[in-house]
Amino acid sequence: MTQTLERATAPEPQEPRPRLRSKRVSRRRALTPYLLILPALATLAVVLLWPIVQMVWMSLHDYGLRQLQGQEAEWNGFAHYTAVLTDARFWEIFRNTIVVCLAMVVLTMILGTLVGILLHKLPNWASTILGLGLMLAWATPVISAAIVYRWLFDTRYGLVNTILAALPDWLVGSGWGEFNWFNSPSTLFPILIVTVVWQSFPFVAISVLAGLKSIPGELYEAARMDGAGAWKSFWSVTAPMLRPLFALLLVLQVIWDFRIFTQLFILAGGVTNREVALLPVYIYQLGFASTPPNYGMGSAIAVIMTVLVLAITAYYLRVMIRQGETR
Amino acid sequence: MNNVHRLRRAVGKVGLYTAALAVFVFAVFPVYWVLATALRPTGEIFTREPTLLPRTITFEHFERVLSGVLIPGTSFWSFLTNSLIVTLGSVTVAALLSLVAAIGVARYRFRLRSVFILLLLVIQMVPVEALIISLFVNFFHLGRTLDVELVNSLAGVFVVYVAVSLPITILMVRNFVNAVPKDLEEAAAIDGAGAWTIFWRILMPLVAPGLAAASIFAFITTWNEFVVAFTFLQNNTGAYTLPISLQYYFGAVSIEWGSIMAASTLLTVPVMIFFLLVQRRMVSGLTMGAVKG
Numbered sequence: 001m002t003q004t005l006e007r008a009t010a011p012e013p014q015e016p017r018p019r020l021r022s023k024r025v026s027r028r029r030a031l032t033p034y035l036l037i038l039p040a041l042a043t044l045a046v047v048l049l050w051p052i053v054q055m056v057w058m059s060l061h062d063y064g065l066r067q068l069q070g071q072e073a074e075w076n077g078f079a080h081y082t083a084v085l086t087d088a089r090f091w092e093i094f095r096n097t098i099v100v101c102l103a104m105v106v107l108t109m110i111l112g113t114l115v116g117i118l119l120h121k122l123p124n125w126a127s128t129i130l131g132l133g134l135m136l137a138w139a140t141p142v143i144s145a146a147i148v149y150r151w152l153f154d155t156r157y158g159l160v161n162t163i164l165a166a167l168p169d170w171l172v173g174s175g176w177g178e179f180n181w182f183n184s185p186s187t188l189f190p191i192l193i194v195t196v197v198w199q200s201f202p203f204v205a206i207s208v209l210a211g212l213k214s215i216p217g218e219l220y221e222a223a224r225m226d227g228a229g230a231w232k233s234f235w236s237v238t239a240p241m242l243r244p245l246f247a248l249l250l251v252l253q254v255i256w257d258f259r260i261f262t263q264l265f266i267l268a269g270g271v272t273n274r275e276v277a278l279l280p281v282y283i284y285q286l287g288f289a290s291t292p293p294n295y296g297m298g299s300a301i302a303v304i305m306t307v308l309v310l311a312i313t314a315y316y317l318r319v320m321i322r323q324g325e326t327r
Numbered sequence: 328m329n330n331v332h333r334l335r336r337a338v339g340k341v342g343l344y345t346a347a348l349a350v351f352v353f354a355v356f357p358v359y360w361v362l363a364t365a366l367r368p369t370g371e372i373f374t375r376e377p378t379l380l381p382r383t384i385t386f387e388h389f390e391r392v393l394s395g396v397l398i399p400g401t402s403f404w405s406f407l408t409n410s411l412i413v414t415l416g417s418v419t420v421a422a423l424l425s426l427v428a429a430i431g432v433a434r435y436r437f438r439l440r441s442v443f444i445l446l447l448l449v450i451q452m453v454p455v456e457a458l459i460i461s462l463f464v465n466f467f468h469l470g471r472t473l474d475v476e477l478v479n480s481l482a483g484v485f486v487v488y489v490a491v492s493l494p495i496t497i498l499m500v501r502n503f504v505n506a507v508p509k510d511l512e513e514a515a516a517i518d519g520a521g522a523w524t525i526f527w528r529i530l531m532p533l534v535a536p537g538l539a540a541a542s543i544f545a546f547i548t549t550w551n552e553f554v555v556a557f558t559f560l561q562n563n564t565g566a567y568t569l570p571i572s573l574q575y576y577f578g579a580v581s582i583e584w585g586s587i588m589a590a591s592t593l594l595t596v597p598v599m600i601f602f603l604l605v606q607r608r609m610v611s612g613l614t615m616g617a618v619k620g
Contacts, residue, residue: 033432137354141594280454
């Protein structure tokens with residue numbers, strides 16, 4: 001019972017006599033924290049936990065428009081899963097999602113780290129100005145970022161095509177004046193990657209800068225005494241010191257980049273283009289953009305996606321638990 | 328030898344500043360291009376010879392956005408009002424719920440405490456994009472049962488935003504409550520202060536900055552949210568929020584780039600302001616899962 005005692009108030013004087021009463025008080029105290037978390041817990045349970053259950057349930061049933069209107073849903077075992085896992089289209093989208101996500105994460109991490117080091121090396125005034133610039137890219141709403149990249153790469157009047165058309169043909173080839181970037185995966189995905197990397201590298205850069213600042217200078221001095229150059233001291237001091245930070249940044253980037261929806265929606269001009277889809281958009285297509293909507297199938301893919309995300313997250317959770325965050 | 332050394336350092340310095348300039352241009356240029364497009368007359372936007380600086384500055388696109396009608400029965404102001412209602416409302420409710428829950432988690436030891444915190448960490452990781460179908464189906468049924476429209480109204484979006492904001496705000500606020508020394512409260516209790524007085528006079532002043540930071544955090548995410556609003560509000564143009572209204576500038580034939588850039592600027596300004604207010608906490612908040620306030 002001691003673990004349930006309120007720690008915020010002064011300890012009550014130990015009285016042996018009114019045992020009954022103090023027991024009732026302590027029972028009420030034991031309930032207080034539950035009452036305090038109840039509103040939040042109830043909201044989460046109804047709005048997020050229950051839909052997770054429902055998602056799993058729907059993935060195992062035939063669930064479409066008629067079921068939405070109230071007709072009994074029929075259990076179909078793992079038919080959705082077998083259909084998904086034997087569907088060539090699913091695997092193509094799955095592969096694209098992995099490849100695009102990997103490209104985003106790798107580029108973000110490399111660029112972010114290099115810029116973080118750059119920020120650390122620059123004198124204060126320059127570092128502040130560059131930091132503010134990075135902040136602008138980072139703070140831009142996702143939808144605005146997607147829109148401006150769509151505009152920069154616009155077929156007729158986009159700045160990029162104009163510049164490419166103006167450059168000599170022997171350098172960049174010709175035909176840029178009317179080049180459409182958004183129709184095929186091989187040109188749309190690179191723009192998607194640039195859009196996402198542009199917005200996410202500042203966060204990595206500023207985190208790395210914060211990490212670099214926390215490394216004591218004596219470590220570098222000691223490394224220099226031992227005759228280590230810039231390259232050597234990076235690998236023997238910076239890298240090991242920042243390893244936990246890098247691991248965490250990596251996990252966060254993977255999770256964020258895995259769920260990209262808005263940018264692809266804007267760049268591809270909606271969700272109807274079946275040629276260019278990644279997992280989140282595919283879920284949306286099955287659920288809302290197809291006739292008839294196939295909520296069951298969409299849910300099966302959503303379950304697969306959630307399991308993947310949670311598997312990646314397991315590392316993050318382990319770090320959190322180890323840091324004592326759940327205590 | 329000394330000269331070689333000096334030359335090397337000079338070259339290194341030039342390289343450093345060149346790199347910094349390149350990164351700066353890469354980061355800032357798209358933001359600049361939004362503004363530059365929004366401020367140009369239409370004739371200057373649709374040209375094969377764009378200039379870096381607008382030749383003439385005009386506010387016509389802003390005027391058109393602010394006074395124009397995108398979809399019959401709506402206006403920029405109705406989208407703005409919807410966005411403000413749903414974000415400020417949901418952030419306020421989430422802040423209240425998380426303050427109460429954070430006190431429960433930080434000040435009491437109870438059996439399901441670790442389970443609750445772990446649940447927050449896990450649920451924060453489940454992507455809304457995966458839940459979107461079941462969120463829709465659930466709110467559809469829930470709305471039918473309660474006889475209120477939840478999927479075609481701001482009410483449903485509002486509730487989702489509250490729930491989505493909760494995990495990170497609880498975890499953030501909890502750290503601020505943890506940081507308030509218990510001796511302070513104990514001393515006040517000995518002086519005869521009641522629970523209510525202790526809450527308002529001691530806990531609140533010290534936790535308020537954290538609560539504000541967490542709220543701004545939640546504000547930025549909900550203000551920008553797209554998927555849930557888009558799914559829930561598709562058939563109710565009157566309830567559109569700003570982010571989903573933007574895609575309606577993409578016409579079937581042509582895109583009104585001037586208007587869309589002006590609208591985009593108006594959407595971005597509040598986020599930029601709030602972002603600057605919490606920028607330091609953004610880094611620590613995100614890397615540590617909003618744990619080290």
